[in-house]
Amino acid sequence: MSYPQQPYQPPQYPPNNSNTLSIVGIVLGSVAFIFCPPGFGIAGIICGVVANSKGERLAGTAIGVSIAGLVVGMVLGFLVFRSMYSG
Incomplete structure (x- = not known):
């Protein structure tokens, strides 16, 4: 008796x-x-992208928080230095 191959x-x-x-x-x-x-x-952002490629559940959150931190931090830095050096 022969069985079909799986x-x-x-x-x-x-x-x-x-x-x-x-x-x-x-x-x-x-x-x-x-x-x-x-x-x-x-x-x-790099950690978030690598986490996304590994299928981690919180990778999207990491990418979003990192982009927001980058943008908001740059804007805050610009505003602080602008206020320090303006007459």
């Missing part, structure tokens, strides 16, 4: 439950509001 199924891996890179991206984006927006904001 198609090959690749092994199923569990979903990635780690949000480590996403959390690092959120923290970096939050720090970018006050300290060195270009450095911390861009680093947060």
Whole structure:
């Protein structure tokens, strides 16, 4: 008696439950509001994008917070330096 061959199924891996890179991206984006927006904001965006490629759940939040930290931090920095050096 012969059984029909089953198609090959690749092994199923569990979903990635780690949000480590996403959390690092959120923290970096939050720090970018006050300290060195270009450095911390861009680093947060990179962490968010890498987290997104790994399928982390909070990756979109990390990218959003980092972009907001970058933009708002740059605007705040511009306003502070403008008010310091205007007569």
